[in-house]
Amino acid sequence: ETGVTQTPRxxxxxxxxxxxxxxxxxxxxxxxYWYKQSAKKPLELMFVYNxxxxxxxxSVPSRFSPxxxxxxxLFLHLHTLQPEDSALxxxxxxxxKRDRVSYEQxxxxxxRLTVT
Amino acid sequence: RKEVxxxxxxxxxxEGATVAFNCTYSNSxxxxxxxxRQDCRKEPKLLMSVYSSGNEDGRFTAQLNRASQYISxxxxxxxxxxxxxxxxxxSSGPNRxxxxxxxxxxxLHILP
Numbered sequence: 001e002t003g004v005t006q007t008p009r010x011x012x013x014x015x016x017x018x019x020x021x022x023x024x025x026x027x028x029x030x031x032x033y034w035y036k037q038s039a040k041k042p043l044e045l046m047f048v049y050n051x052x053x054x055x056x057x058x059s060v061p062s063r064f065s066p067x068x069x070x071x072x073x074l075f076l077h078l079h080t081l082q083p084e085d086s087a088l089x090x091x092x093x094x095x096x097k098r099d100r101v102s103y104e105q106x107x108x109x110x111x112r113l114t115v116t
Numbered sequence: 117r118k119e120v121x122x123x124x125x126x127x128x129x130x131e132g133a134t135v136a137f138n139c140t141y142s143n144s145x146x147x148x149x150x151x152x153r154q155d156c157r158k159e160p161k162l163l164m165s166v167y168s169s170g171n172e173d174g175r176f177t178a179q180l181n182r183a184s185q186y187i188s189x190x191x192x193x194x195x196x197x198x199x200x201x202x203x204x205x206x207s208s209g210p211n212r213x214x215x216x217x218x219x220x221x222x223x224l225h226i227l228p
Contacts, residue, residue, distance in 0.1 A: 042120070043160070043203070043218040058215075090159055104150065107159035 003027045004108035006091050012114045013081065021076040021111045023091030032074040033105065034066060035090040043090070049074060081115045088112050119143065120206050122219040129194055130227050136190040137222045139204030148207040149187045151178055153200040154221065160203055163189075191224075199226045 004025045013019050025032065034046040048056035049068040063085075065077040074091055092105040121140045129135045141149075149166035164171060166187050170179040177190040187206075191198055204219035 040220075042220045045216050045218075104162055104165060107161065109159050 003106050004091060004093055006089075006108035006111050008111055009109065010112050010114075012116060013078070014116055015081060015083070017081075018077070018079040020078065021089055021091075021113075023074040023076075023108055025072055025074075025091075025093040025106070025108075027093055027106060029093035029095050029106070030071045031094045032068060032071070033092040033094075034064075034074065034076050035092065035107075037088040037090060037110070039087075047076075078113075081113075083115050086113055086115045119208065120204055120217045120219040122202075122204050122222045124220060124222060126223040126225050128225045128227055131194060131196055133194055134190065134192045135194055135224065136188055137202065137224075138186045138188045139206075139219050139222075140184075140186045141204075141206045141217075142185070143206070143208050144182075144185060146185075146206045146208060149178075149180055150205040151176075151187075151189050152203040152205060152218075154203055155200045163202070194226045196226050196228060199224055 007022045011019060030051050032049045036044045036046055045058050046060045047054060047066040052068050052071055063080050067075040067077060076089060088110045090110045091108040094105045119142050123137060127135055127137065151163040152160040153163045154160040164173050164176060164178050166178040166180050168180055175192045179188045187204060189202060201221040201223050203221045206217050208215035208217055
């Protein structure tokens, strides 16, 4: 079983649609992350969950809504997106260190999102 | 000065050569440093953490220079499979809510 899985791998949606991205990790980690990777830009950290509690929200627009029902699953709910939201959305997980997140992270393959 | 800066490359290097690239960071309080590699259209994968004393893993050596605020990655006896984009990752500070910042990456092409 692959360490971190993401579904769907590709998604095309209109600006009025609502969709969700799913991430699942099989590594026994307790911290999970959502990242956005746009062309010619560095990875941008969007959300961090540590033991199911959201510990970081990097000024992400409210049209992105994360959900972490347990330490193995992470969702990103999408609604009324804009074309500039088209990007690769990556999920990652890690063991937290003490009360801090660890940046030794394991990434899923990503969901390539196109907003039309 | 950008928070994390890398030469985008590409570095075109013949197979078997040694290649090195640096990553500079602006926050002197940064605590954690990593190198990830990302193959084309794939997810990033942790290559190695960078410790204060430097560390080596096979053909790869990572070093930290706090005085000049940069980390480096050296690849010896380069292989075709080393072709990838190398991402520098820095935590922005020592506190619990410190930020993680990725560089844009350095592209490396190993030439046969």
